[in-house]
Amino acid sequence: MTQARNPPASPNPASAKTTLPSDGYTGRSRRARAEPMLVRPLRDDRYVVETDHGTYVVDLDGRTCTCPDHSIRGSRCKHLRRVAIEVTEGRVPPPGKRTSACAVCGRRTFVAVTEIGPQLCERHEVAVGDLVRDRETGRRLIVTRVTNRRADEATTDDGTTIAAYETNGDYGDHEPVIEAVYLDSVRGLDGSVDASELKRYGFPASRLRRLGSERVRGAQASLDAFAGA
Incomplete structure:
Protein backbone atom coordinates (compact mmCIF):
# COMPACT_ATOMS: atom_id res chain seq x y z
CA MET A 1 0.00 0.00 0.00
CA THR A 2 1.48 3.32 -1.00
CA GLN A 3 1.31 6.42 1.14
CA ALA A 4 -1.03 9.13 -0.12
CA ARG A 5 0.56 12.48 -0.98
CA ASN A 6 -2.42 14.15 0.71
CA PRO A 7 -4.32 11.64 2.89
CA PRO A 8 -8.13 11.84 2.71
CA ALA A 9 -9.90 13.64 5.52
CA SER A 10 -13.37 13.35 7.00
CA PRO A 11 -15.88 16.05 6.09
CA ASN A 12 -15.96 17.03 9.81
CA PRO A 13 -19.52 18.39 9.96
CA ALA A 14 -20.44 20.99 12.60
CA SER A 15 -22.01 19.49 15.73
CA ALA A 16 -22.99 22.61 17.68
CA LYS A 17 -25.42 25.47 17.12
CA THR A 18 -23.79 28.55 15.62
CA THR A 19 -24.64 32.15 14.75
CA LEU A 20 -23.87 34.11 11.59
CA PRO A 21 -22.95 37.79 11.09
CA SER A 22 -26.17 39.80 11.33
CA ASP A 23 -25.14 43.46 11.11
CA GLY A 24 -27.36 45.36 8.69
CA TYR A 25 -30.22 42.84 8.80
CA THR A 26 -33.63 43.27 10.43
CA GLY A 27 -36.65 41.19 11.38
CA ARG A 28 -36.69 37.49 10.52
CA SER A 29 -33.58 37.91 8.38
CA ARG A 30 -31.65 39.11 11.40
CA ARG A 31 -33.05 36.38 13.67
CA ALA A 32 -32.13 33.78 11.06
CA ARG A 33 -28.52 34.83 11.47
CA ALA A 34 -28.24 36.00 15.06
CA GLU A 35 -29.98 33.08 16.78
CA PRO A 36 -27.93 29.91 17.45
CA MET A 37 -28.99 27.11 15.11
CA LEU A 38 -27.64 23.81 13.83
CA VAL A 39 -28.68 22.78 10.31
CA ARG A 40 -28.35 19.12 9.34
CA PRO A 41 -29.35 17.66 5.95
CA LEU A 42 -31.60 14.61 5.80
CA ARG A 43 -31.50 11.87 3.18
CA ASP A 44 -34.83 12.98 1.68
CA ASP A 45 -33.47 16.45 0.76
CA ARG A 46 -35.04 18.10 3.80
CA TYR A 47 -33.15 19.67 6.71
CA VAL A 48 -33.37 19.44 10.49
CA VAL A 49 -32.92 22.79 12.22
CA GLU A 50 -32.08 22.64 15.92
CA THR A 51 -32.61 25.82 17.95
CA ASP A 52 -32.64 26.74 21.64
CA HIS A 53 -36.44 26.58 21.55
CA GLY A 54 -37.13 23.46 19.48
CA THR A 55 -36.24 21.28 16.52
CA TYR A 56 -37.95 21.72 13.15
CA VAL A 57 -37.86 20.19 9.68
CA VAL A 58 -37.41 22.43 6.64
CA ASP A 59 -38.23 21.53 3.04
CA LEU A 60 -36.27 24.09 1.05
CA ASP A 61 -37.69 23.10 -2.35
CA GLY A 62 -41.24 23.04 -0.98
CA ARG A 63 -40.61 26.22 1.07
CA THR A 64 -42.13 24.71 4.20
CA CYS A 65 -41.13 24.40 7.85
CA THR A 66 -42.78 22.57 10.73
CA CYS A 67 -42.40 25.52 13.11
CA PRO A 68 -45.55 27.42 14.29
CA ASP A 69 -44.46 30.62 12.54
CA HIS A 70 -44.71 28.92 9.18
CA SER A 71 -47.37 26.29 9.89
CA ILE A 72 -49.84 28.72 11.45
CA ARG A 73 -48.93 32.09 9.95
CA GLY A 74 -47.57 30.90 6.61
CA SER A 75 -44.51 33.11 7.08
CA ARG A 76 -41.09 32.58 5.50
CA CYS A 77 -39.70 31.80 8.92
CA LYS A 78 -36.19 32.23 10.26
CA HIS A 79 -35.56 28.49 9.89
CA LEU A 80 -36.31 28.52 6.17
CA ARG A 81 -34.13 31.59 5.81
CA ARG A 82 -31.28 30.02 7.78
CA VAL A 83 -31.26 26.87 5.65
CA ALA A 84 -31.25 28.98 2.47
CA ILE A 85 -28.33 31.02 3.82
CA GLU A 86 -26.27 27.97 4.78
CA VAL A 87 -26.87 26.33 1.40
CA THR A 88 -25.91 29.54 -0.44
CA GLU A 89 -22.74 29.93 1.64
CA GLY A 90 -21.73 26.30 1.14
CA ARG A 91 -22.14 25.33 4.78
CA VAL A 92 -24.50 22.45 4.01
CA PRO A 93 -25.18 20.64 0.72
CA PRO A 94 -28.08 21.80 -1.47
CA PRO A 95 -31.00 19.44 -2.15
CA GLY A 96 -29.87 16.47 -4.24
CA LYS A 97 -26.29 16.70 -2.97
CA ARG A 98 -24.34 15.09 -0.14
CA THR A 99 -21.13 15.93 1.65
CA SER A 100 -17.98 14.11 0.58
CA ALA A 101 -14.21 14.62 0.88
CA CYS A 102 -11.82 15.16 -2.00
CA ALA A 103 -9.65 12.07 -2.48
CA VAL A 104 -6.62 14.25 -3.22
CA CYS A 105 -6.67 17.03 -0.63
CA GLY A 106 -9.41 15.98 1.81
CA ARG A 107 -11.30 19.23 1.30
CA ARG A 108 -15.05 19.04 1.88
CA THR A 109 -17.06 18.97 -1.32
CA PHE A 110 -20.67 18.41 -2.33
CA VAL A 111 -21.56 15.70 -4.84
CA ALA A 112 -24.79 14.21 -6.21
CA VAL A 113 -26.33 11.71 -3.79
CA THR A 114 -26.10 9.06 -6.51
CA GLU A 115 -22.32 9.42 -6.92
CA ILE A 116 -20.23 6.48 -5.73
CA GLY A 117 -16.52 5.87 -5.31
CA PRO A 118 -13.80 8.46 -4.60
CA GLN A 119 -14.64 12.09 -5.38
CA LEU A 120 -12.70 15.23 -6.28
CA CYS A 121 -13.20 18.87 -5.28
CA GLU A 122 -13.40 21.75 -7.77
CA ARG A 123 -9.68 22.38 -7.40
CA HIS A 124 -8.71 18.87 -8.53
CA GLU A 125 -11.57 17.72 -10.75
CA VAL A 126 -11.08 17.46 -14.51
CA ALA A 127 -13.42 16.87 -17.43
CA VAL A 128 -13.21 15.13 -20.80
CA GLY A 129 -11.17 17.30 -23.17
Missing part, protein backbone atom coordinates in the same frame (compact mmCIF):
# COMPACT_ATOMS: atom_id res chain seq x y z
CA ASP A 130 -9.17 19.06 -20.45
CA LEU A 131 -5.45 19.51 -21.05
CA VAL A 132 -3.32 18.16 -18.18
CA ARG A 133 0.36 17.60 -17.45
CA ASP A 134 1.89 14.36 -16.15
CA ARG A 135 3.83 15.27 -12.98
CA GLU A 136 6.24 12.38 -13.55
CA THR A 137 7.21 12.94 -17.19
CA GLY A 138 6.17 16.54 -17.79
CA ARG A 139 4.28 15.48 -20.91
CA ARG A 140 0.87 16.90 -21.76
CA LEU A 141 -2.24 14.75 -22.12
CA ILE A 142 -5.92 15.10 -22.93
CA VAL A 143 -8.46 13.68 -20.48
CA THR A 144 -10.67 11.06 -22.15
CA ARG A 145 -12.54 9.68 -19.15
CA VAL A 146 -13.06 10.42 -15.45
CA THR A 147 -13.81 7.22 -13.53
CA ASN A 148 -15.05 6.49 -10.01
CA ARG A 149 -12.66 3.54 -9.63
CA ARG A 150 -9.84 3.63 -7.09
CA ALA A 151 -6.25 3.31 -8.27
CA ASP A 152 -5.87 0.12 -6.23
CA GLU A 153 -8.97 -1.37 -7.88
CA ALA A 154 -8.74 -0.34 -11.55
CA THR A 155 -6.56 -2.64 -13.67
CA THR A 156 -4.81 -2.48 -17.02
CA ASP A 157 -5.18 -5.09 -19.75
CA ASP A 158 -2.57 -7.31 -18.09
CA GLY A 159 -4.41 -7.28 -14.75
CA THR A 160 -2.02 -4.91 -12.96
CA THR A 161 -3.69 -2.25 -10.81
CA ILE A 162 -2.92 1.38 -11.58
CA ALA A 163 -1.58 1.82 -8.04
CA ALA A 164 0.88 -1.06 -8.48
CA TYR A 165 2.99 0.73 -11.10
CA GLU A 166 6.25 2.03 -9.65
CA THR A 167 5.75 5.50 -11.14
CA ASN A 168 2.48 5.80 -9.20
CA GLY A 169 4.09 5.05 -5.84
CA ASP A 170 3.88 8.67 -4.66
CA TYR A 171 0.15 8.98 -5.34
CA GLY A 172 -2.83 7.77 -3.35
CA ASP A 173 -4.15 4.25 -3.81
CA HIS A 174 -7.58 5.60 -2.86
CA GLU A 175 -7.65 8.25 -5.61
CA PRO A 176 -9.98 7.93 -8.62
CA VAL A 177 -8.40 6.91 -11.91
CA ILE A 178 -8.31 9.45 -14.72
CA GLU A 179 -7.87 8.11 -18.24
CA ALA A 180 -5.99 10.25 -20.77
CA VAL A 181 -4.04 10.17 -24.02
CA TYR A 182 -0.72 11.85 -24.72
CA LEU A 183 -1.27 15.01 -26.72
CA ASP A 184 1.73 14.60 -29.00
CA SER A 185 0.48 11.21 -30.16
CA VAL A 186 -3.03 12.25 -31.19
CA ARG A 187 -2.63 15.61 -32.93
CA GLY A 188 -4.10 15.78 -36.44
CA LEU A 189 -2.49 17.78 -39.21
CA ASP A 190 -4.84 20.69 -38.49
CA GLY A 191 -4.11 20.63 -34.76
CA SER A 192 -7.33 18.86 -33.76
CA VAL A 193 -7.62 15.46 -32.10
CA ASP A 194 -7.62 12.39 -34.32
CA ALA A 195 -9.85 9.89 -32.49
CA SER A 196 -8.56 6.98 -34.55
CA GLU A 197 -5.14 7.29 -32.87
CA LEU A 198 -6.40 7.15 -29.29
CA LYS A 199 -4.63 4.91 -26.81
CA ARG A 200 -5.71 5.55 -23.24
CA TYR A 201 -3.63 5.35 -20.06
CA GLY A 202 -4.86 5.39 -16.48
CA PHE A 203 -3.42 7.65 -13.74
CA PRO A 204 -4.20 8.37 -10.08
CA ALA A 205 -5.95 11.76 -10.11
CA SER A 206 -3.21 13.75 -8.36
CA ARG A 207 -0.56 12.65 -10.86
CA LEU A 208 -2.22 14.83 -13.50
CA ARG A 209 -2.10 18.62 -13.12
CA ARG A 210 -4.80 20.56 -14.95
CA LEU A 211 -3.39 23.29 -17.17
CA GLY A 212 -5.70 26.16 -16.26
CA SER A 213 -8.87 26.21 -18.35
CA GLU A 214 -7.13 24.98 -21.52
CA ARG A 215 -9.02 22.58 -23.77
CA VAL A 216 -7.87 21.05 -27.04
CA ARG A 217 -9.57 22.12 -30.25
CA GLY A 218 -11.71 19.29 -31.59
CA ALA A 219 -11.26 17.27 -28.41
CA GLN A 220 -14.80 17.34 -27.09
CA ALA A 221 -16.48 16.00 -30.20
CA SER A 222 -13.78 13.40 -30.74
CA LEU A 223 -13.58 12.21 -27.13
CA ASP A 224 -17.20 12.22 -25.99
CA ALA A 225 -17.65 8.68 -27.31
CA PHE A 226 -14.79 7.49 -25.13
CA ALA A 227 -16.10 9.00 -21.89
CA GLY A 228 -18.51 6.16 -21.30
CA ALA A 229 -16.53 3.38 -22.94
Whole structure:
Protein backbone atom coordinates (compact mmCIF):
# COMPACT_ATOMS: atom_id res chain seq x y z
CA MET A 1 0.00 0.00 0.00
CA THR A 2 1.48 3.32 -1.00
CA GLN A 3 1.31 6.42 1.14
CA ALA A 4 -1.03 9.13 -0.12
CA ARG A 5 0.56 12.48 -0.98
CA ASN A 6 -2.42 14.15 0.71
CA PRO A 7 -4.32 11.64 2.89
CA PRO A 8 -8.13 11.84 2.71
CA ALA A 9 -9.90 13.64 5.52
CA SER A 10 -13.37 13.35 7.00
CA PRO A 11 -15.88 16.05 6.09
CA ASN A 12 -15.96 17.03 9.81
CA PRO A 13 -19.52 18.39 9.96
CA ALA A 14 -20.44 20.99 12.60
CA SER A 15 -22.01 19.49 15.73
CA ALA A 16 -22.99 22.61 17.68
CA LYS A 17 -25.42 25.47 17.12
CA THR A 18 -23.79 28.55 15.62
CA THR A 19 -24.64 32.15 14.75
CA LEU A 20 -23.87 34.11 11.59
CA PRO A 21 -22.95 37.79 11.09
CA SER A 22 -26.17 39.80 11.33
CA ASP A 23 -25.14 43.46 11.11
CA GLY A 24 -27.36 45.36 8.69
CA TYR A 25 -30.22 42.84 8.80
CA THR A 26 -33.63 43.27 10.43
CA GLY A 27 -36.65 41.19 11.38
CA ARG A 28 -36.69 37.49 10.52
CA SER A 29 -33.58 37.91 8.38
CA ARG A 30 -31.65 39.11 11.40
CA ARG A 31 -33.05 36.38 13.67
CA ALA A 32 -32.13 33.78 11.06
CA ARG A 33 -28.52 34.83 11.47
CA ALA A 34 -28.24 36.00 15.06
CA GLU A 35 -29.98 33.08 16.78
CA PRO A 36 -27.93 29.91 17.45
CA MET A 37 -28.99 27.11 15.11
CA LEU A 38 -27.64 23.81 13.83
CA VAL A 39 -28.68 22.78 10.31
CA ARG A 40 -28.35 19.12 9.34
CA PRO A 41 -29.35 17.66 5.95
CA LEU A 42 -31.60 14.61 5.80
CA ARG A 43 -31.50 11.87 3.18
CA ASP A 44 -34.83 12.98 1.68
CA ASP A 45 -33.47 16.45 0.76
CA ARG A 46 -35.04 18.10 3.80
CA TYR A 47 -33.15 19.67 6.71
CA VAL A 48 -33.37 19.44 10.49
CA VAL A 49 -32.92 22.79 12.22
CA GLU A 50 -32.08 22.64 15.92
CA THR A 51 -32.61 25.82 17.95
CA ASP A 52 -32.64 26.74 21.64
CA HIS A 53 -36.44 26.58 21.55
CA GLY A 54 -37.13 23.46 19.48
CA THR A 55 -36.24 21.28 16.52
CA TYR A 56 -37.95 21.72 13.15
CA VAL A 57 -37.86 20.19 9.68
CA VAL A 58 -37.41 22.43 6.64
CA ASP A 59 -38.23 21.53 3.04
CA LEU A 60 -36.27 24.09 1.05
CA ASP A 61 -37.69 23.10 -2.35
CA GLY A 62 -41.24 23.04 -0.98
CA ARG A 63 -40.61 26.22 1.07
CA THR A 64 -42.13 24.71 4.20
CA CYS A 65 -41.13 24.40 7.85
CA THR A 66 -42.78 22.57 10.73
CA CYS A 67 -42.40 25.52 13.11
CA PRO A 68 -45.55 27.42 14.29
CA ASP A 69 -44.46 30.62 12.54
CA HIS A 70 -44.71 28.92 9.18
CA SER A 71 -47.37 26.29 9.89
CA ILE A 72 -49.84 28.72 11.45
CA ARG A 73 -48.93 32.09 9.95
CA GLY A 74 -47.57 30.90 6.61
CA SER A 75 -44.51 33.11 7.08
CA ARG A 76 -41.09 32.58 5.50
CA CYS A 77 -39.70 31.80 8.92
CA LYS A 78 -36.19 32.23 10.26
CA HIS A 79 -35.56 28.49 9.89
CA LEU A 80 -36.31 28.52 6.17
CA ARG A 81 -34.13 31.59 5.81
CA ARG A 82 -31.28 30.02 7.78
CA VAL A 83 -31.26 26.87 5.65
CA ALA A 84 -31.25 28.98 2.47
CA ILE A 85 -28.33 31.02 3.82
CA GLU A 86 -26.27 27.97 4.78
CA VAL A 87 -26.87 26.33 1.40
CA THR A 88 -25.91 29.54 -0.44
CA GLU A 89 -22.74 29.93 1.64
CA GLY A 90 -21.73 26.30 1.14
CA ARG A 91 -22.14 25.33 4.78
CA VAL A 92 -24.50 22.45 4.01
CA PRO A 93 -25.18 20.64 0.72
CA PRO A 94 -28.08 21.80 -1.47
CA PRO A 95 -31.00 19.44 -2.15
CA GLY A 96 -29.87 16.47 -4.24
CA LYS A 97 -26.29 16.70 -2.97
CA ARG A 98 -24.34 15.09 -0.14
CA THR A 99 -21.13 15.93 1.65
CA SER A 100 -17.98 14.11 0.58
CA ALA A 101 -14.21 14.62 0.88
CA CYS A 102 -11.82 15.16 -2.00
CA ALA A 103 -9.65 12.07 -2.48
CA VAL A 104 -6.62 14.25 -3.22
CA CYS A 105 -6.67 17.03 -0.63
CA GLY A 106 -9.41 15.98 1.81
CA ARG A 107 -11.30 19.23 1.30
CA ARG A 108 -15.05 19.04 1.88
CA THR A 109 -17.06 18.97 -1.32
CA PHE A 110 -20.67 18.41 -2.33
CA VAL A 111 -21.56 15.70 -4.84
CA ALA A 112 -24.79 14.21 -6.21
CA VAL A 113 -26.33 11.71 -3.79
CA THR A 114 -26.10 9.06 -6.51
CA GLU A 115 -22.32 9.42 -6.92
CA ILE A 116 -20.23 6.48 -5.73
CA GLY A 117 -16.52 5.87 -5.31
CA PRO A 118 -13.80 8.46 -4.60
CA GLN A 119 -14.64 12.09 -5.38
CA LEU A 120 -12.70 15.23 -6.28
CA CYS A 121 -13.20 18.87 -5.28
CA GLU A 122 -13.40 21.75 -7.77
CA ARG A 123 -9.68 22.38 -7.40
CA HIS A 124 -8.71 18.87 -8.53
CA GLU A 125 -11.57 17.72 -10.75
CA VAL A 126 -11.08 17.46 -14.51
CA ALA A 127 -13.42 16.87 -17.43
CA VAL A 128 -13.21 15.13 -20.80
CA GLY A 129 -11.17 17.30 -23.17
CA ASP A 130 -9.17 19.06 -20.45
CA LEU A 131 -5.45 19.51 -21.05
CA VAL A 132 -3.32 18.16 -18.18
CA ARG A 133 0.36 17.60 -17.45
CA ASP A 134 1.89 14.36 -16.15
CA ARG A 135 3.83 15.27 -12.98
CA GLU A 136 6.24 12.38 -13.55
CA THR A 137 7.21 12.94 -17.19
CA GLY A 138 6.17 16.54 -17.79
CA ARG A 139 4.28 15.48 -20.91
CA ARG A 140 0.87 16.90 -21.76
CA LEU A 141 -2.24 14.75 -22.12
CA ILE A 142 -5.92 15.10 -22.93
CA VAL A 143 -8.46 13.68 -20.48
CA THR A 144 -10.67 11.06 -22.15
CA ARG A 145 -12.54 9.68 -19.15
CA VAL A 146 -13.06 10.42 -15.45
CA THR A 147 -13.81 7.22 -13.53
CA ASN A 148 -15.05 6.49 -10.01
CA ARG A 149 -12.66 3.54 -9.63
CA ARG A 150 -9.84 3.63 -7.09
CA ALA A 151 -6.25 3.31 -8.27
CA ASP A 152 -5.87 0.12 -6.23
CA GLU A 153 -8.97 -1.37 -7.88
CA ALA A 154 -8.74 -0.34 -11.55
CA THR A 155 -6.56 -2.64 -13.67
CA THR A 156 -4.81 -2.48 -17.02
CA ASP A 157 -5.18 -5.09 -19.75
CA ASP A 158 -2.57 -7.31 -18.09
CA GLY A 159 -4.41 -7.28 -14.75
CA THR A 160 -2.02 -4.91 -12.96
CA THR A 161 -3.69 -2.25 -10.81
CA ILE A 162 -2.92 1.38 -11.58
CA ALA A 163 -1.58 1.82 -8.04
CA ALA A 164 0.88 -1.06 -8.48
CA TYR A 165 2.99 0.73 -11.10
CA GLU A 166 6.25 2.03 -9.65
CA THR A 167 5.75 5.50 -11.14
CA ASN A 168 2.48 5.80 -9.20
CA GLY A 169 4.09 5.05 -5.84
CA ASP A 170 3.88 8.67 -4.66
CA TYR A 171 0.15 8.98 -5.34
CA GLY A 172 -2.83 7.77 -3.35
CA ASP A 173 -4.15 4.25 -3.81
CA HIS A 174 -7.58 5.60 -2.86
CA GLU A 175 -7.65 8.25 -5.61
CA PRO A 176 -9.98 7.93 -8.62
CA VAL A 177 -8.40 6.91 -11.91
CA ILE A 178 -8.31 9.45 -14.72
CA GLU A 179 -7.87 8.11 -18.24
CA ALA A 180 -5.99 10.25 -20.77
CA VAL A 181 -4.04 10.17 -24.02
CA TYR A 182 -0.72 11.85 -24.72
CA LEU A 183 -1.27 15.01 -26.72
CA ASP A 184 1.73 14.60 -29.00
CA SER A 185 0.48 11.21 -30.16
CA VAL A 186 -3.03 12.25 -31.19
CA ARG A 187 -2.63 15.61 -32.93
CA GLY A 188 -4.10 15.78 -36.44
CA LEU A 189 -2.49 17.78 -39.21
CA ASP A 190 -4.84 20.69 -38.49
CA GLY A 191 -4.11 20.63 -34.76
CA SER A 192 -7.33 18.86 -33.76
CA VAL A 193 -7.62 15.46 -32.10
CA ASP A 194 -7.62 12.39 -34.32
CA ALA A 195 -9.85 9.89 -32.49
CA SER A 196 -8.56 6.98 -34.55
CA GLU A 197 -5.14 7.29 -32.87
CA LEU A 198 -6.40 7.15 -29.29
CA LYS A 199 -4.63 4.91 -26.81
CA ARG A 200 -5.71 5.55 -23.24
CA TYR A 201 -3.63 5.35 -20.06
CA GLY A 202 -4.86 5.39 -16.48
CA PHE A 203 -3.42 7.65 -13.74
CA PRO A 204 -4.20 8.37 -10.08
CA ALA A 205 -5.95 11.76 -10.11
CA SER A 206 -3.21 13.75 -8.36
CA ARG A 207 -0.56 12.65 -10.86
CA LEU A 208 -2.22 14.83 -13.50
CA ARG A 209 -2.10 18.62 -13.12
CA ARG A 210 -4.80 20.56 -14.95
CA LEU A 211 -3.39 23.29 -17.17
CA GLY A 212 -5.70 26.16 -16.26
CA SER A 213 -8.87 26.21 -18.35
CA GLU A 214 -7.13 24.98 -21.52
CA ARG A 215 -9.02 22.58 -23.77
CA VAL A 216 -7.87 21.05 -27.04
CA ARG A 217 -9.57 22.12 -30.25
CA GLY A 218 -11.71 19.29 -31.59
CA ALA A 219 -11.26 17.27 -28.41
CA GLN A 220 -14.80 17.34 -27.09
CA ALA A 221 -16.48 16.00 -30.20
CA SER A 222 -13.78 13.40 -30.74
CA LEU A 223 -13.58 12.21 -27.13
CA ASP A 224 -17.20 12.22 -25.99
CA ALA A 225 -17.65 8.68 -27.31
CA PHE A 226 -14.79 7.49 -25.13
CA ALA A 227 -16.10 9.00 -21.89
CA GLY A 228 -18.51 6.16 -21.30
CA ALA A 229 -16.53 3.38 -22.94
